[in-house]
Amino acid sequence: MRLRKFLPLLLVAASVTTLSLVACRKSDSAPASARNTATVTTTLSGRILDENHNPVGGASVKAGNGTTTTNVNGEFTLAQVSVPASAAFVKVEKQGYFTGSRTLDVAAGREHYVSIELIPRRFVGSISATSGGTVDLGSGGSLRFDANGIITEADGAPYTGTVRIAAYTYDPTAANFAEVMPGALRALNSNNEERLLKSYAMVNIELEGAGGEKLQLASGKRATLTLAIPAGLQGTAPATIPLWYFDESKGLWIEEGSATKQGNQYVGTVAHFTPWNCDVPSDFVDYETVLVSGSTTASGIPIAQARVQLISAIGNGSMYTDNNGVLRLPMPINQRIEMNVFDRCNRLIHTESIGPFTASTSSTTYISNYYSATAVTFTGAVTNCNGQGVTNGYVQVLINGNIQRAAITNGTYSFLYPSCDSSVSALLTPVDLGANLQGATVTVTGRAGATASNALSACGQSSDQFVQFLFNNSAVRFQPPADSLIAWSYPGSQETYVYALPDAAAGQQQHNLALQLRGPFAAGAQTVLALGLTHNYLYYEMPVGGASAQISSYGSTHGFIEGTFSGTVRDSLGLNSFPVSGSFRVRRDN
Structure with a gap:
């Protein structure tokens, strides 16, 4: 059974984390790089946005021994938390999204700012655990499973039902790559040595059963992962490349296995599911600079929370100065780096070439034309x-x-x-x-x-919002603030996504619904590309052409989308069909 690509995933837990590794994973208790052992007390703040740059309120943010929740504007502050100085890890969870995170260098007694963009968690396909199969991950990637190779994460018991796959393929050449990717491009290699990474392909994958239970590969089983190499990286992509998985306990990528280049794709096998990355490692040096307005330290003041973009041969990234105007991070060795500085209004105010570096470096960067907002x-x-x-x-x-x-x-x-x-x-x-x-x-x-x-x-x-449906004569209604309702519009493909899920504190979701439509952003009939729902913990989806939808009102950006739908859905085994109908009024997120 296959779900249409990009059908929004309806989560089964209020707080979703990247799956813990059950089989064939290196121990989380292995010693980290010596660079990450010092713990400091510092303050972390920032803003959490969705893929349309809307603020995400009510997201859980964790770092070290601190936990907080974003406000209505997506902002958070974690004051006086204890974190590793060279690998402070900020983790963000919000129902309906993949876990977001950032890894950064920090100093004691300072305030450090991060911006994290959350990615909607979506189904890309499903397979039978007993027979295996191949799932299209989108963006030129795929995932092939062997038969009888799945277990439930909670108890390690063999799983024989339908396996649903949630995935997102990251583009290392995208402008927002540093905002959406897990952690940072920093890793521990097979010798437990810290390295910087140049990414050629990256994906996040999670498995879920028909009843919402989390799944993993069984011990001794592997899945074949194929990822497309973006066009801009194909010319320098090596024939063989290390594979790395993301370890939330360290905030770093961990080397495990390798992939080979076949055409314009990398193909390798993996023994568990987390974010995976195809990267070339490189050595680094520690770099620190203080951004100061003016031409001398005496005449200027430190520039706090300035966004700094760094462009080098191993990739591009952005980060922010701390409250003392200090930028600190590992820099690739023997590389020329373009440093661009932006003011609080996101205007480019300074550009210079720095490096190459062969040893740890501290400096002061003077910015004569800085205008304080x-x-x-x-x-x-x-x-x-x-x-x-x-x-x-x-x-x-x-x-x-x-x-x-x-x-x-x-x-x-x-x-x-x-x-x-x-x-x-x-x-x-x-x-x-x-x-x-x-x-x-x-x-x-x-x-x-x-x-x-x-x-x-x-x-x-x-401003009333709701999603409601009648499934086999059983009525279900979702309404904020107790429930989460999300609507996205994609002009390029003329597609509209609507989904609803409960904000349960924990446990599986008893009910949820996802609807994918195609048609003009106006009142009228829509083509239903996908319809999936969970009812009493069991998942159902429509067969091809099994539903219709009508939009009664399509508001402008941040206005409301209103409409109705009806059709037939089948259980996860495709054995039984049931009628479903419903209506919705949801505010557009873009």
């Missing part, structure tokens, strides 16, 4: 339809295409935006979560260093 404050009262202050809601702020959200506290919102211009215009939309209403969008112009006060009314349009 000046905050514009947007604030005001937000009232409901009765003229009373809203107690549970937020104001969505759209500035220069960037989405921010300001929580409403005691009937008032306040939002600071760093501006590099004398004035900035913002589109403000108030939302009353308690009443499921929102007000009209208002354009407000603020001036740098000043406060723009504007009262808002969260009244006039329903």
